[in-house]
Amino acid sequence: MAKTPYPKLLLPLPLLLLLHFPLSSSTIPLGSVLFASGSNQIWNSPNSTFSVSFVPSSSPNSFLAAVSFAGNVTIWSAGSVDSRGSLRLLSSGSLRLTNGAGATVWDSGTDRLGVTSGSIEDSGNLILHNNRSVPVWSSFDNPTDTIVQSQKFTAGKILRSGLYSFRLERTGNLTLRWNSSTIYWNHGLNSSFSSNLSSPSLGLETNGVVLISDLNIRGRAETVYSGDYGDSDTFRFLKLDDDGNLRIYSSQSRNSGPVVARWSALDQCLVYGYCGDFGICSYNETNPICLCPSLNFDFVDVNDRRKGCKRKVELSDCSTNVTMLEMSHTSLFTYDDPYSGVVFSGSLPCRSNCLNSPSCLASVSMSDGSGSCWQKQPGSFFSGYQRPSVPSTSYVKVCGPVLLNPPLVAKKGDGNNSEVKLWIVAVAVVAGLVGLVVVEVGLWWCCCRKNPRFGALSSHYTLPEYASGAPVQFSYKELQRCTKNFKEKLGAGGFGTVYRGVLTNRTVVAVKQLEGIEQGEKQFRMEVATISSTHHLNLVRLIGFCSQGRHRLLVYEFMRNGSLDNFLFTTDSGKLLTWEYRFNIALGTAKGITYLHEECRDCIVHCDIKPENILVDDNYTAKVSDFGLAKLLNPKDHRYNMSSVRGTRGYLAPEWLANLPITSKSDVYSYGMVLLEIVSGQRNFDVSEKTNHKKFSIWAYEEFEKGNTEAILDKRLVSDQTVDIEQVRRMVQTSFWCIQEQPLQRPTMGKVVQMLEGITAINKPPGPKSLSDLSFSGNSMSTSRGSMLVASGPTRSSSSSATRSFQTMGITSSGPGSTRISEGSLLGS
Structure with missing residues (x-):
C-alpha cells in the first residue's frame, strides 16, 4: 500500500497541497479530497489496517469510494463514479461523492451540523466529528452491505445488496428480504428470550460468533458460529452478497490473505428470486445454476441467466390450446403472494383444476402424503427450485405444445438432391445411435448386470444432492x-x-x-x-x-477412522491419541453438541453421548453421530419426558433413573463422563485397584483435591511432549461440573466450550456423589441429602421386565419393598 508523501512534515501545508496529498494519519481535516484517478490517494487508519480510497468497481472504467480492509476487502462504500470523480470533506461539514460532471452521487447529509474533522479508526469506522470530538455521522451507523468485528448492528439498520436486504427485527429475529417486503429467511429467537428484548443488537465477535444480545437479558440470546469458530487471530466480516445470501467471511492473514466463506444463512437455491422471474434453480455438480422451465421459455439475457426467463408465446397471445408443463421434483416459492390450498386425491386433479381455472398460473402437487395442491395466481413473481429429493410436482401453464427437447430444425436446400441428402444423413445418424445403444445394453446384460458397481444410476446420483443440504x-x-x-x-x-x-x-x-x-x-x-x-x-x-x-x-x-472408543480403550500403540488430538476432539465434540442444543431451529437433545457415538475423520476431527434419533424437545419449554429413549450404561444422567424430565443438561452429564475418559483413557464405570475399588469419577475427584491431577492423566501420555497440564486441569474441572447430580448445577454446552478454551474462569466444582450417599427405599429413591426422588415403581404385572432393566444398569432387588444398588451403578449408569 503506497504511503502519502511527506508524512513527517511538521509545517502547516497550503490548502492546495492538502487537496492533492491528504494526511496518512486517522485525522481528515475539512477540505480534504480523494480523486478516483489518483492511485496514491488514501486516508489511512492509525495502524494502516483500514483505509478510505477509490477501488476498482465491478463495472468497467468506474471506481468505488470505499472503506477497505488491507486494501482488498470493501467493508463500506459510498457509490461508484467515473475516473474524474472525487470524494470531498467539504468546509460545510458534509462528506460528498461527485462524478466527473460534478453531480452528487452520495452525501453524508451533515452539512452545517458542526463537523470540524473526520477520521478513520483502527476498527474500520469512518467518523465525522464536531469540535467536541463527538461523532456526528459514522459508517458503522450507516452500513451498506457489510458488518465487521466491533460493529454493532441494531434494529432499524439495514444491509442492502441490489434487491436484497438484511434486517434485525425488534423481536430479535434475523430476516432476509427480497424487494423490501418478501421475507424468504427468518431466523427467530425462542420465546423465552424474545419476550424480554427491548433493544436487540447483533455483533460479530473476534472468535467467529455472530451474537444477538440485549441489555435486559443475561448471556447470549442467540448465536451463530462460523466454520473456523474459535480462532481469534482472524479478520471476519458478515456480508449480504448480491446473490441474496448472508455469509461470514474470514481472512487468515491480517495483510492480504485469501478471503474464504465460512458460513452461509441458507442453501443458495432457497434464496428467493435468485434466478429471476420464471427462473428455476438447480445444481450442477456443487454449484447452483439457473434454468428455464422448458423450451417454451427463453432467457431474458443468455449472458446472465440470473435475470430470469420469458415466455416465447404469452398465454394471452396463444392461438393453440393452453396446456400444462409438468416439472417433477420441483417446488415453487410462495412468499410473494397468497397460495390457495386445496386437497385432491392425486396429481392429475391438481393439474386439471389449474388448467381449467383462468385465475391459476401454476400449481404444485405435494407428494408428502398430505394430498395438498397449491395454486399460484397470475401476475405474481414466479420462482422455484428443483432437486431429486423435493417431494412435489409442479405444473405451469404454457402455450402448447410442451417443448421438452430441442426441435429438429433443417434448412431447405436448393433442390431435391439437398433434401434427399439431409434425410439420408438423419437416418444414418439415428440408426448408428440405436445400434450403439443395443450393443451396450447387450454387453451390460451379459457381463455386468449382477455387479453392484454397475447398477442403474438413479436420479439420486445425477447431482450430488447432499451438497445442497437435502x-x-x-x-x-x-x-x-x-x-x-x-x-x-x-x-x-x-x-x-x-x-x-x-x-x-x-x-x-x-x-x-x-x-x-x-x-x-x-x-x-x-x-x-x-x-x-x-x-x-x-x-x-x-x-x-x-x-x-x-x-x-x-x-x-x-468415517474411516471409526469411533473414539477405538482410540481410547485400545492396547494398540499405533492408535494412541496424542494429547493435542485428545483436546481438539474434546473441544470439537463440545462445539457439535452446543450446535445441537443452542443453534438449531429446534433444540436437539442427543440422549446417548458416548465415545462410540463420537467418530473421528481422517484429520482427527470429532464428528458427533446418532443425533436427532431421540425425540426433539418442545422448543417452547425445552422439556420433554423421553423415558422410552435408550441410553448407555456409564453415561446416563441421574434423572434417567429418577424418571424425571430429560433436558439438554442430560447430554452435559454424559459429555462430562466422556471428558474424563478422554483424559484418563479408562472407562468411567471400570473399578480396579488403581481407583481403590471406587467409582472412577469419585477417585478422580479425590486425586484432583490432593492437587495430583497428573494421576488422572492416561499413563501412556507420559512421554507425550504436547501434554499441556493447564489444559488437563481445565478438562478435569469441567468434567466435574458436568457430572453434577443436579441438572441446574451443570453448565450449558456453550459454557463448557468457553471453560475448555480458557475464556471463562472455572470455580472449584463440588464433589460427585459417592455410592454411600444413594439408596432405594420403598417406591422412592433418595440421597442422604434428599435431593432426588424416583417416581413410583412398576406395577406387579411388569415387575419382571422392570427387574431385568434395573439389573442391566447394575441395580438388583434385595427383597420386597426395597432395592439395592450394586457397585458403580447409579451415577455411572
Whole structure:
C-alpha cells in the first residue's frame, strides 16, 4: 500500500497541497479530497489496517469510494463514479461523492451540523466529528452491505445488496428480504428470550460468533458460529452478497490473505428470486445454476441467466390450446403472494383444476402424503427450485405444445438432391445411435448386470444432492445392493446396526438400519428433515434415508477412522491419541453438541453421548453421530419426558433413573463422563485397584483435591511432549461440573466450550456423589441429602421386565419393598 508523501512534515501545508496529498494519519481535516484517478490517494487508519480510497468497481472504467480492509476487502462504500470523480470533506461539514460532471452521487447529509474533522479508526469506522470530538455521522451507523468485528448492528439498520436486504427485527429475529417486503429467511429467537428484548443488537465477535444480545437479558440470546469458530487471530466480516445470501467471511492473514466463506444463512437455491422471474434453480455438480422451465421459455439475457426467463408465446397471445408443463421434483416459492390450498386425491386433479381455472398460473402437487395442491395466481413473481429429493410436482401453464427437447430444425436446400441428402444423413445418424445403444445394453446384460458397481444410476446420483443440504431418498433394494445385502457390519448401537456401503457413484457410506422406530411415514420424514438441516463441522453429515414399508434406514458419510472408543480403550500403540488430538476432539465434540442444543431451529437433545457415538475423520476431527434419533424437545419449554429413549450404561444422567424430565443438561452429564475418559483413557464405570475399588469419577475427584491431577492423566501420555497440564486441569474441572447430580448445577454446552478454551474462569466444582450417599427405599429413591426422588415403581404385572432393566444398569432387588444398588451403578449408569 503506497504511503502519502511527506508524512513527517511538521509545517502547516497550503490548502492546495492538502487537496492533492491528504494526511496518512486517522485525522481528515475539512477540505480534504480523494480523486478516483489518483492511485496514491488514501486516508489511512492509525495502524494502516483500514483505509478510505477509490477501488476498482465491478463495472468497467468506474471506481468505488470505499472503506477497505488491507486494501482488498470493501467493508463500506459510498457509490461508484467515473475516473474524474472525487470524494470531498467539504468546509460545510458534509462528506460528498461527485462524478466527473460534478453531480452528487452520495452525501453524508451533515452539512452545517458542526463537523470540524473526520477520521478513520483502527476498527474500520469512518467518523465525522464536531469540535467536541463527538461523532456526528459514522459508517458503522450507516452500513451498506457489510458488518465487521466491533460493529454493532441494531434494529432499524439495514444491509442492502441490489434487491436484497438484511434486517434485525425488534423481536430479535434475523430476516432476509427480497424487494423490501418478501421475507424468504427468518431466523427467530425462542420465546423465552424474545419476550424480554427491548433493544436487540447483533455483533460479530473476534472468535467467529455472530451474537444477538440485549441489555435486559443475561448471556447470549442467540448465536451463530462460523466454520473456523474459535480462532481469534482472524479478520471476519458478515456480508449480504448480491446473490441474496448472508455469509461470514474470514481472512487468515491480517495483510492480504485469501478471503474464504465460512458460513452461509441458507442453501443458495432457497434464496428467493435468485434466478429471476420464471427462473428455476438447480445444481450442477456443487454449484447452483439457473434454468428455464422448458423450451417454451427463453432467457431474458443468455449472458446472465440470473435475470430470469420469458415466455416465447404469452398465454394471452396463444392461438393453440393452453396446456400444462409438468416439472417433477420441483417446488415453487410462495412468499410473494397468497397460495390457495386445496386437497385432491392425486396429481392429475391438481393439474386439471389449474388448467381449467383462468385465475391459476401454476400449481404444485405435494407428494408428502398430505394430498395438498397449491395454486399460484397470475401476475405474481414466479420462482422455484428443483432437486431429486423435493417431494412435489409442479405444473405451469404454457402455450402448447410442451417443448421438452430441442426441435429438429433443417434448412431447405436448393433442390431435391439437398433434401434427399439431409434425410439420408438423419437416418444414418439415428440408426448408428440405436445400434450403439443395443450393443451396450447387450454387453451390460451379459457381463455386468449382477455387479453392484454397475447398477442403474438413479436420479439420486445425477447431482450430488447432499451438497445442497437435502437428503437423498433411497429405495430398500438400492441400500441392499450397495451394502452387499448388509454384509459388512461396522458396529451396533442403541438404535440399530451400522453397515458399510458403496453407492453407485463410488461414495463410501455408513448405512444405519434403525430398530424399534415406531413413527409413521410422515413423522419419520419430518425427523429426517430436521436431522438433515443440521450442518456443522463437528456433526456427521446425513446423506440420505430410506422409508419403505417397515424399513427405516439412514445413510451417513463414512468415517474411516471409526469411533473414539477405538482410540481410547485400545492396547494398540499405533492408535494412541496424542494429547493435542485428545483436546481438539474434546473441544470439537463440545462445539457439535452446543450446535445441537443452542443453534438449531429446534433444540436437539442427543440422549446417548458416548465415545462410540463420537467418530473421528481422517484429520482427527470429532464428528458427533446418532443425533436427532431421540425425540426433539418442545422448543417452547425445552422439556420433554423421553423415558422410552435408550441410553448407555456409564453415561446416563441421574434423572434417567429418577424418571424425571430429560433436558439438554442430560447430554452435559454424559459429555462430562466422556471428558474424563478422554483424559484418563479408562472407562468411567471400570473399578480396579488403581481407583481403590471406587467409582472412577469419585477417585478422580479425590486425586484432583490432593492437587495430583497428573494421576488422572492416561499413563501412556507420559512421554507425550504436547501434554499441556493447564489444559488437563481445565478438562478435569469441567468434567466435574458436568457430572453434577443436579441438572441446574451443570453448565450449558456453550459454557463448557468457553471453560475448555480458557475464556471463562472455572470455580472449584463440588464433589460427585459417592455410592454411600444413594439408596432405594420403598417406591422412592433418595440421597442422604434428599435431593432426588424416583417416581413410583412398576406395577406387579411388569415387575419382571422392570427387574431385568434395573439389573442391566447394575441395580438388583434385595427383597420386597426395597432395592439395592450394586457397585458403580447409579451415577455411572
